[in-house]
Amino acid sequence: MIHPTAEVQSGNIGEKTYVWQYSVIMKNAVIGKNCNINCHVFIENDVVIGDNVTVKSGVYVWDGIRIEDDVFVGPNVTFTNDKLPRSKQYPSEFQKTIIRKKASLGAASIILGGIEIGAYAMVAAGALVTRNVPERALVMGSPARVVGWLNDDGSKMTEENGVFTDAEGKSWIQEGNILKKV
Numbered sequence: 250m251i252h253p254t255a256e257v258q259s260g261n262i263g264e265k266t267y268v269w270q271y272s273v274i275m276k277n278a279v280i281g282k283n284c285n286i287n288c289h290v291f292i293e294n295d296v297v298i299g300d301n302v303t304v305k306s307g308v309y310v311w312d313g314i315r316i317e318d319d320v321f322v323g324p325n326v327t328f329t330n331d332k333l334p335r336s337k338q339y340p341s342e343f344q345k346t347i348i349r350k351k352a353s354l355g356a357a358s359i360i361l362g363g364i365e366i367g368a369y370a371m372v373a374a375g376a377l378v379t380r381n382v383p384e385r386a387l388v389m390g391s392p393a394r395v396v397g398w399l400n401d402d403g404s405k406m407t408e409e410n411g412v413f414t415d416a417e418g419k420s421w422i423q424e425g426n427i428l429k430k431v
Contacts (some may be wrong), residue, residue, distance in 0.1 A: 252288075258364060261290075263300065266427055276309075281318070295343070299350070313343035313362070323356040323374065330362040349384070358393075362384050374427050398428050 250259050250395065255272045256262065263282030268274065270288040279293045281300035286292070291309040299318035307325040314328055330343040344362030347364065352366045355374035366372065367384030379389040387397040387405065398406045398413050398421065406413040406421065415423040420431040 281425070287324075305356075314319065314346045314348075316348045317350040317368075318351075319351045321353040322348075323354055323358065325357045326354045327357070327359045328362070329360070331361060351401070352382075368400060370401075371399055371403060385428050386426075395426060 251268045252270045254270045255268045257268055257274045259274050260275040261279040263280060263284065265282055266284040268279055268284065268286045271284055272288060273292040274280065274292045275294040276298045277294040279304065280298045282287065283300055284298060284302045286304050287306040289306050289385050290304050293310060293312045293418055295312035296314050297309050299317045301319045302316055304322045305324035307321055309328065311328055311330040314331045316322065328346060330346065331340055332344060335365045346360060346362055347365045349366060349368040351369045353371045354360065355372050355376065357374055358376045358378065360378045364378055364381055366382045367386060367430045368419055369385045370382045371387050372378055372382065372393060373389030376389050376393040378388065379392040383395065385399045386395045387399055388394060400416040402416065404416065406415050413424065415421065421428050422431055
């Protein structure tokens with residue numbers, strides 16, 4: 250379903266995807282099936298969005314951004330794609346940003362260009378992400394820092410004596426800024 254007030258130039262939108270009021274989707278954007286693109290969203294040309302993705306209101310998805318399957322993008326999340334922005338001066342290539350499967354970006358978080366958000370990771374509301382976020386990490390703050398590790402469903406793993414236990418009872422340890430299964 251495409252709302253009559255939306256401007257959708259792309260023919261690359263999957264079945265059962267909803268595009269709500271006053272959204273704009275440029276000609277070369279690719280959006281998967283069963284997505285929910287809320288009102289007042291702008292999606293530029295060199296963007297690929299997977300299946301089952303929710304993009305809440307007030308989000309602008311710029312060239313170079315890739316969003317994999319089952320990702321949640323909260324309201325007013327801000328993406329950037331140009332490290333040295335200047336009016337009317339465009340880089341030869343925009344920064345590439347990748348949001349891996351099942352990640353969640355909290356409301357009003359800011360994702361700088363060239364960042365990769367790992368699978369199952371969660372960025373807290375209002376966080377400023379200035380570097381890559383590891384798989385399963387919960388990050389918050391400005392700049393964002395890892396404050397916990399997550400199960401597949403987004404709940405926090407329990408921790409005892411440096412060992413994290415997931416919802417299935419499997420053990421994980423943190424090595425540097427990465428979580429590894431024991």
